[in-house]
Structures are given as C-alpha cells and as structure tokens.
Amino acid sequence: MAEARHRRIAADIERRIAAGEWRPGGQLPSRVDLAIEYDVHEQTVRLAVALLRRQGILEGKARRRLAVAYPPAVRTLTDPDGDWPYGREVIDAGTCRASSDLAARLDIPVRVTARWETLECWDPGGRSAMLVTSWWRGRRRHHASAVFEVGTVRLDARQAQAFRLPMDTVALLVQRTRLGAGGLPVEVADLVLPADRWQLRM
Template sequence: MSGEAEFRRIAADIRRRIGAGEWAAGQVLPSRASMSRGYHVHEQTVRLAYDLLRRSGVLDGEKGRHVTVAHPPAMRTLTDMDADWPYSSETTDTRSQAATEELAGRLNVPVGVSLHHEAIECLEPGGRSAILISSWWRGRRRPHASATAELGAISLTEVQAHALGLLVDSLAYRVVRTRLDAHGAPVETADLILPLDRWTIRLR
C-alpha cells in the first residue's frame, strides 16, 4: 500500500474509533510514537494522519504537540447578512486592490480602479474561525441604508481552507452582500464565506 493510502487508511480508522466512543471530545490521543507501534507504521505516517484529521476538524492541537478529539462545531443560523459579529474577530488584510470585472459590476465603478479592501476572520467563542469576510469599497467608507445578499456555494481556496481548518476544495456557503445608500447606490460589497458544517442559512 502506498504511503499516502496508508496514512489515509489510518486517519479513517482513527475517525471510526472516535465515532465508536474509544476517545471522547476533549480527550488526548496517544502519542504518534505509540500509535505508530499500534499500526505497525513509521511515526511520520501517523503524523500525516493526525494532520489530515486536524485539518478536517476531527482533532485539535498544534503540530508537534498533543492532539485532542475536537468538540463538534457549533451550528449557527444566519438570519441577518448585515448584522455585526457578536464575538471576537481579527483583521487579516487591509491592502488596496484593483477592481476586477466582478467587483466593478457590484460597485458600479470602472474596472481597474483602486478599491479599499478589508479581510476579517470572525471567531467562535472557543477561538475557531466561523466566517471569513472580505469587503471592498471606493473612497471614503460611507454609511448604508440597506443591503442585498446573494447566496451560493464555492470550493475553498488553500488560504480559506487553512483559516477555517478545513480541506482545500471543501464546500462553503458564499454570501455576496452589497450595502446600499438611501438612493439604492452601492457603497460597499463583501464576500462572506461560511463553512457548511457550521452554518444554516435562513431567508426571511
């Protein structure tokens, strides 16, 4: 069996053992050395299995340290696309960007014009990332009177997947939110990326 197939097989078996109740949420798993002896493989193979399970949200813990069984992510319901996030958040990028054709259409500005940009990672109370928000606007940031939203799905990029602790190409909700002034003109647009395993969307 190839090395890649071997660590994926081990990851699947660890997932099965967790599901069977051998290890409970929050419990520390055996060390890589101990698991490698149990599975009769190199320690590196177990490390790869642990890394895969960590990225997919089954395990918690830093690389090179003890890993624990992750608590299931909280399922939240998003009802107001324009509401402020009630918990902590981190601004991860504020570099300006040139308007792509899509952004130009959303903001009614020329293609290539310089836009202000802000990327924010919204965190759950336990510290896990819940939403990634990228916003764009031209000139001074102005207040808005209303907002529109379009809901779709995307495959996560490497950067998005890393931030959310998921696998690349995992599916996520994508909410395109555009804020409008009192005359209905767009003043800001944003992409909200929400993991499917942590959210339901309620339209009203």
C-alpha cells in the first residue's frame, strides 16, 4: 500500500510539473511540506522523490531543496574519436574471450583474451550523456586514425538505468575502430548515445 502511495504521489508531482506549476530550475516545497500536503509520512515522500530523481524529473542533493530538472540538452557529436570535454568515470572493466564478432572487429583469433572497459561520460549538469565500451588486446596502443559505423541499439537494463530511460528505448550506436599506423585495428568501441539527446554530424 505504501509503495503504491509513493508512486501515486510521484505521478501527481510529475503531472503538476507538466501543467506548469513548477518550471525547470524552480524549487519544489520541502519534503516536510509535501508530506503535510499529501497527508503522508515523510518517508513516503522521500520514496516518491527518489523515484522522480531516478527518472531525471527532479534534481537536488540530500538535505537540500529539490528543483525541477531541465530537459537534457540536445548535443551534436561531430568527432566520435575526440576527447570528452566534461566529467567521465570508468564504471566497469575486465577481460573477456573474444567472440567471433569481437575477433573480426579487432582482427584477432576467436577466444583470444581481450581487455575491456566501460566509461560513463557526463554532461555539464552531471547527467549521463554517453556510455563508451572499448575492447583491445594486450596493452593499449596509440592509433593513427579511426573509422566509424553508425546504427541503433535498444538499451539494456544497465544502460537504461544510467540514462534514466525505459529499457529497450532505441539509442544511437557508433561503432568506432581505431587503426594503427599500418592500418590494422588496435582498439574498438561501442558508443551508446540516447537518441533524444544527440544528433550526429560526421
């Protein structure tokens, strides 16, 4: 019952935001005031707020007033091999045996050990803007050039959570291949970008 209540409150706050009662950047009443208004325990409001923050509708840190989040800016990706100008973090890394697809992309034998890592790149507001998973064999090497293929992909559960979007949402996929001086692949990567936040111009 409490779970259903916090979801109903979250839906009502979202409805009030859509109706213009609170605008992007504007502050909401405190959690205490919302609890009084909705006639519920403050913890129920905290659950509703946590849900809206995960969805990217509200922003604000613990013990601070909440604000309506601005919609994510639409950015243009012109150089998928360029340095990311904002914050980023390695969120996972490890080794794997190359599948036939990865082996073909890296031009290595199937089942050879490759290294990989996933970077989460943030926009200036600290929201997830892009996920980049890279694979390479041995030590990382400098590259002389890069080539790209563009397509789409449906977000898996982890990607959807990072972007605060529903699972199976269609996203842009840029497959990047970095080439050494001799023209052979030294590293490949999948760049996953939410389609509602990006346009490509390469």
